[in-house]
Amino acid sequence: MRVLHTADFHAGRNLRGFDRTPEVHEALTEIAALARSERADAVLVSGDLFDTVNPSAEAEGAVFDFFLRLRDASIPAVVIAGNHDSAARLQGFAGLLGWVGVQLVAQPTTNPLDLIRTVETRGGETLTVGALPFLSERRLVKAADVMGGDVGSWRQKYREGMGFFLRKLAEGFRGGSVNMLMAHATMDGAVPSGSERTMQFDLLNAYTLSPLQLPSGAQYVALGHVHKPQQSSDMPLAHYPGSVIQLDFGEAGEKKQVNLVEVEAGRPARVTAVPLASGRELRTVKVNLDQLEPRLAGLAGFTGLVKVVVRAPSGTAMPGLKDRVLRLVPNTLAVELEALQEDLAQPELRREGLSLPELYEQFWRERRGELPEDLRAAFREADMGAGEEAV
Structure with a gap:
């Protein structure tokens, strides 16, 4: 059967x-x-x-x-x-x-x-x-x-x-x-x-x-x-x-x-x-604002339906963005904005490669201002002690 x-x-x-x-x-x-x-x-x-x-x-x-x-x-x-x-x-x-x-x-x-x-x-x-x-x-x-x-x-x-x-x-x-x-x-x-x-x-x-x-x-x-x-x-x-x-x-x-x-x-x-072969293919494309035109040009000839997510620094003004996207990709159904993470958009906030004391100091600065010297010293001492125990 x-x-x-x-x-x-x-x-x-x-x-x-x-x-x-x-x-x-x-x-x-x-x-x-x-x-x-x-x-x-x-x-x-x-x-x-x-x-x-x-x-x-x-x-x-x-x-x-x-x-x-x-x-x-x-x-x-x-x-x-x-x-x-x-x-x-x-x-x-x-x-x-x-x-x-x-x-x-x-x-x-x-x-x-x-x-x-x-x-x-x-x-x-x-x-x-x-x-x-x-x-x-x-x-x-x-x-x-x-x-x-x-x-x-x-x-x-x-x-x-x-x-x-x-x-x-x-x-x-x-x-x-x-x-x-x-x-x-x-x-x-x-x-x-x-x-x-x-x-x-x-x-x-x-x-x-x-x-x-x-x-x-x-x-x-x-x-x-x-x-x-x-x-x-x-x-x-x-x-x-x-x-x-x-x-x-x-x-x-x-x-x-x-x-x-x-x-x-x-x-x-x-x-x-x-x-099954039926149905239009769906595709989500994420693109940085400064690469919008060259990236979307690569969709020429794509017959499916598209959602475009545009990544830009928070607070960036983007008048006419949807019209720009539709001119490049008429089969776009949705245009969404995605704010870039501040630590990626602003070099001074990048966290990669920082030590734990440096990360802690940056964390404090972002929220409260300058880190007091006594806290800085205490955190460095605690971090050194943890390193010695690991050895």
Whole structure:
């Protein structure tokens, strides 16, 4: 059996006023073609179809066109809602999407076994998927804050609640079937892309799952939420395929992909990363003000999207800077200023090569003025004593 795993479309993403939806549409068209050319028996989409809970008509059109292309290729799909999706809105589409071969799980029910989805492939094999959509922990966080509770205990309660669902989903796995789990969640140790939005902060502060909580009966765990492609667990095998395009400058340089999972009932899965070519490349360029023109001239011919960070001494007046940058690089989306560190901009404040007493004297001078002689002598004496002990 061949299963194509993808996630994190974020259709409707707007970057610094620039709509990325056409690029997402291009990527989804590429993925649908890959599903056909790679002879996929099914496609798994692990959440965040949309970037907002109220997506534009163009964003909806991009996603629905993807599912229609899969329908035309007779490839079924199983889809879950992510944290960026409106679960209620997606639930309203579930019936219609079912007519084109998409089994959508947007909201958990009181019976976790309602989250089991089964696909009968053209080859006569059965794929059983435990589909767990995003479960929000925000109410727990709010309750902990309001009630003064121990946040650590709430995190443990989240793990226990997720563990309950995961165990129940594992009860739906079947002998003689390929068994997979889908989840839109953060695993311990997940490495973020460094997204400019809140992703990195969320991952550092998020409620997380341990790989030990993943059911051993799952031959593959199809994860979504983290935009950087990565393997999250060996036993069972769990992967994030990542976002389908470089969504913001925090993802600049990342190679995007989908995962092709080859697996038979009762046997280990094999995962192959299939690279994606769609989406404009993002690039961040840092340049000193006095090198602005020659450095940016090197971007001639670059067709991606650019963020330019201009470094200059603090307090430097730079009227018309954005216009200067745009004349050189019209595809610039953002121009930011970064003050040079004073110790680098002013030679008299450089710290490299200074002894500890000299550093201390400079520190005192920068904040209080001239260092009193008695303090200077005391610090030098203490520094000499430390050196003798080291010898």
